Amino acid sequence: MPETILELQNLKTHFPIYKGVLLRREIGKVKAVDGVSLKIKQGEVLGLVGESGCGKSTLARTVMQLVHTTEGTVELEGRNLTTSSPSEMLEIRRDLQMIFQDPYASLNPRSTVFATLAEPLLVHKVCTKKEVHARVGELMETVGLAPRFMQKYPHEFSGGQRQRIAIARALALRPKVVLADEPVSALDVSIQAQILNLLAELVKKMGLSLIFIAHDLSVVKHISDRVAVMYLGKIVELGTAEQVIENPVHPYTKALVSAIPTANPDEERDRQRIVLPGDPPSPINPPSGCSFHPRCPHATDQCSITVPVLETFAEREVSCIRKAEI
Amino acid sequence: MSLLSVQDLRTYFHTRNGIYRAVDGVSFELNAGETLGIVGESGSGKSVTCYSLMGLIPSPPGRIESGKAMFDGVDLLNCTPKQARSIRGKRINMIFQDPMTSLNPYMRISDQLIEPLMIHEDITKADALKQALEMLDAVGINDASSRIHYYPHEFSGGMRQRVMIAMALITKPELLIADEPTTALDVTVQAQILELIKKMQKEIGMGVIFITHDLGVVSGLCDRVQVMYGGRIVETADTRSLFYEPKHPYTRALQKSIPSMQPKGTELYTIEGLPPDLSKPLPGCSFAPRCEFANEGCTSDRKPELQDVNETHRQSCLRVQSGEL
Numbered sequence: 001m002p003e004t005i006l007e008l009q010n011l012k013t014h015f016p017i018y019k020g021v022l023l024r025r026e027i028g029k030v031k032a033v034d035g036v037s038l039k040i041k042q043g044e045v046l047g048l049v050g051e052s053g054c055g056k057s058t059l060a061r062t063v064m065q066l067v068h069t070t071e072g073t074v075e076l077e078g079r080n081l082t083t084s085s086p087s088e089m090l091e092i093r094r095d096l097q098m099i100f101q102d103p104y105a106s107l108n109p110r111s112t113v114f115a116t117l118a119e120p121l122l123v124h125k126v127c128t129k130k131e132v133h134a135r136v137g138e139l140m141e142t143v144g145l146a147p148r149f150m151q152k153y154p155h156e157f158s159g160g161q162r163q164r165i166a167i168a169r170a171l172a173l174r175p176k177v178v179l180a181d182e183p184v185s186a187l188d189v190s191i192q193a194q195i196l197n198l199l200a201e202l203v204k205k206m207g208l209s210l211i212f213i214a215h216d217l218s219v220v221k222h223i224s225d226r227v228a229v230m231y232l233g234k235i236v237e238l239g240t241a242e243q244v245i246e247n248p249v250h251p252y253t254k255a256l257v258s259a260i261p262t263a264n265p266d267e268e269r270d271r272q273r274i275v276l277p278g279d280p281p282s283p284i285n286p287p288s289g290c291s292f293h294p295r296c297p298h299a300t301d302q303c304s305i306t307v308p309v310l311e312t313f314a315e316r317e318v319s320c321i322r323k324a325e326i
Numbered sequence: 327m328s329l330l331s332v333q334d335l336r337t338y339f340h341t342r343n344g345i346y347r348a349v350d351g352v353s354f355e356l357n358a359g360e361t362l363g364i365v366g367e368s369g370s371g372k373s374v375t376c377y378s379l380m381g382l383i384p385s386p387p388g389r390i391e392s393g394k395a396m397f398d399g400v401d402l403l404n405c406t407p408k409q410a411r412s413i414r415g416k417r418i419n420m421i422f423q424d425p426m427t428s429l430n431p432y433m434r435i436s437d438q439l440i441e442p443l444m445i446h447e448d449i450t451k452a453d454a455l456k457q458a459l460e461m462l463d464a465v466g467i468n469d470a471s472s473r474i475h476y477y478p479h480e481f482s483g484g485m486r487q488r489v490m491i492a493m494a495l496i497t498k499p500e501l502l503i504a505d506e507p508t509t510a511l512d513v514t515v516q517a518q519i520l521e522l523i524k525k526m527q528k529e530i531g532m533g534v535i536f537i538t539h540d541l542g543v544v545s546g547l548c549d550r551v552q553v554m555y556g557g558r559i560v561e562t563a564d565t566r567s568l569f570y571e572p573k574h575p576y577t578r579a580l581q582k583s584i585p586s587m588q589p590k591g592t593e594l595y596t597i598e599g600l601p602p603d604l605s606k607p608l609p610g611c612s613f614a615p616r617c618e619f620a621n622e623g624c625t626s627d628r629k630p631e632l633q634d635v636n637e638t639h640r641q642s643c644l645r646v647q648s649g650e651l
Contacts, residue, residue, distance in 0.1 A: 051514060051515075158600055160600070188539060189541075189583055190367060190579070190596065192583075193585070193595065193597075194596045197594050197596060200593070215512060216513070217513070219585050221586070222585040222594070242590070256513060258517075259513040260586070261516075261520070261540065261543045261545065262586060263544075263545050263586070264569065265545040265569050265570075266566070269546065275521055279482045
C-alpha cells in the first residue's frame with residue numbers, strides 16, 4: 001500500500017476585497033478555496049476538474065505556497081508548508097514543482113533552454129557547474145527534445161515543444177509531487193496527445209505523484225487514477241476516475257459529464273443533455289446552503305438551508321444531501 | 327440551390343520571411359439552412375478561409391490571389407465596396423472566438439446591438455431598441471430590459487458570447503459564420519451556446535459555417551464536415567460518414583488522438599511531428615511528412631485533388647484514391 005505523500009486539511013484561501021483609499025476597509029472576501037481536504041498517495045494521479053473560477057488553480061497555487069493560506073494545513077511528507085520558514089520552503093520546493101497552463105507565458109523569453117533548465121540545478125546545488133551541461137542534456141532527452149536545441153530561445157519552439165521544456169524544468173530536481181495546471185488546454189489535439197503520453201510515461205517511470213488540473217473531463221479521465229470535482233471552492237465529488245465520470249452521483253458532476261461533446265454523431269443526436277442554467281455564482285457571495293442549489297435541477301427548499309458535507313456514498317465521497325434520492 | 331459557392335480560393339500572406347500559403351485552393355458549397363463544420367488544427371487555414379469571405383484579411387500582408395465566392399449572384403471577393411457593405415453585417419454575419427475582446431468596451435451593449443440595424447435598415451432608434459431587447463431575450467439573457475444598458479465588462483464570458491450571437495442574428499442573416507465560438511468557454515457554458523445556435527438556426531433558417539478544432543462539437547451540430555490541413559481541404563463528407571467511415575489518413579489520425587475515443591490507461595495515439603510550415607512549398611501532399619502510410623508517390627510533384635468516394639463524400643489522399651489503402 002503506497003503511503004500518503006501530500007495531505008491537505010481543511011485548506012482555505014480567501015482574498016480580501018478593499019474599498020476606499022484613505023478609509024481603507026475590508027468589504028468582503030473572495031472565497032476561492034473554501035475548506036478542501038485531500039490526500040495524495042505516492043505514484044498517484046489525481047485529476048482536479050471544475051469550471052473556470054471554481055478555485056482549482058488557486059488550490060494549486062496554495063499548495064505551492066505561491067499565495068497565502070488563510071486557514072488549514074498542507075503537509076508534504078509530514079512537513080507543514082503553511083508554517084515553514086523561507087529557507088525551509090526552499091528545501092521543500094525541491095520535492096514540489098508546478099507546470100503552468102500557458103507555455104508561451106511561463107518561460108522566460110530571454111533565457112535559452114539551457115539557462116532555464118540549469119537554473120534550478122545550480123540554485124539547489126544538485127550538481128557542479130561542470131556536470132550541468134550533461135544533466136540538462138539528459139533532462140531534454142527525458143521529455144523528448146534533442147539536446148542540440150539547448151542554446152535556442154523559447155520563441156524558436158512550437159507550443160508543444162515549449163510545454164516539454166516547462167515539464168523538463170519541473171522535473172529537473174526530481175520532485176516527488178508535480179502540480180500541472182491545465183498543461184494541455186492551450187495545445188492542439190494532436191500535440192495534446194503527445195504531451196499526455198509524456199506525462200503518463202514520466203509518472204510511471206519516476207514514481208511521481210501528479211495533480212492534474214483541467215476542465216476537459218475526457219482528458220482527466222484518461223490520465224487520472226482518482227478525480228476530484230470542484231465547485232465554488234469546495235470539492236463536491238471525489239472517487240476513482242471510472243466511478244466519477246462514468247457513473248456520477250452529484251448533480252453538478254452529472255451536468256459536467258453530459259456537457260462534454262462526444263465524437264459520435266449517432267450518440268450525440270439521441271442524447272439528452274443536462275444544460276445548466278446561468279453561470280457559476282460569484283465566490284464573494286456564495287449562495288446559502290449548498291452552493292450549487294440555484295443551478296441544480298434537483299434542488300429542494302432544504303438545499304438552500306443545509307450545507308452539505310463530503311460523505312462516503314456508493315464507493316466515493318459526495319457532498320449532496322439528496323444523493324440517495326436522485 | 328446553394329447559398330454560398332466558393333471556388334479555388336487562395337489567400338497568401340506576403341511577409342518578409344516568404345509567402346505563407348494560408349489558404350491554397352479551397353472550394354466548397356453551402357446550401358440554405360445547412361450547417362457546415364470546418365475542422366483543423368491551428369494554422370490549417372480554417373479561419374483565414376472565412377475571414378477572406380468577410381473581407382477581413384489585413385492587406386498588406388494578406389492578399390486574395392484567386393478565387394470566387396458567389397453569394398446570391400454577387401462575387402464576395404470581387405465586388406464593389408458598396409455591394410460588400412450591403413451584404414456584410416446584414417445578410418452574412420460572423421461570431422468570433424474571444425467574446426472578451428470582440429465587444430467594444432467603451433460602448434453600451436444597447437448601442438452595439440442596434441448598430442447593425444441602424445446602418446442597414448430604415449428604422450427609428452426606439453424600434454431598434456425594441457428589437458434588440460427581443461433578441462437578448464431570445465438568446466437567454468435574464469432581465470434583459472435593465473441589462474441592455476450595461477457595459478461589456480459587467481457581463482460574464484458566456485453572457486458576452488450570447489450578446490455577440492444576438493448582435494450577429496439581429497438582422498436575420500442568411501449565413502452565419504461562427505469562428506470557434508465556444509473555445510474560450512467552459513464546457514457547461516459551451517453546451518448552452520451550442521443549444522442556442524441550434525435553436526436560433528431553426529427559427530431563422532440560416533446557413534451556418536462552424537469553425538472548430540474540436541471534433542466532438544462538430545458531431546452533434548453539423549450536417550456536413552470538411553477537414554482542413556495545410557491550407558487545403560483533405561476530406562469532406564456528411565457528418566455520419568466522416569465519423570464512421572473516415573478515409574483520409576489525417577482524419578483517421580485526428581479521430582484516434584481524441585482521449586475519449588480510447589480505452590483508459592493505454593498510450594494515446596499521436597501524430598508524429600508538427601504541422602507544416604506554410605511558407606515553404608511542399609511537393610505533393612502536405613500531410614505526407616507526418617503520415618504513416620506515405621510513400622514516394624505522395625511527395626512527388628502531383629498535388630492531391632479531392633475525388634469522390636461517393637455522392638456526398640470526397641477526399642484527397644492519393645493512396646486511398648488508387649485503392650491501396
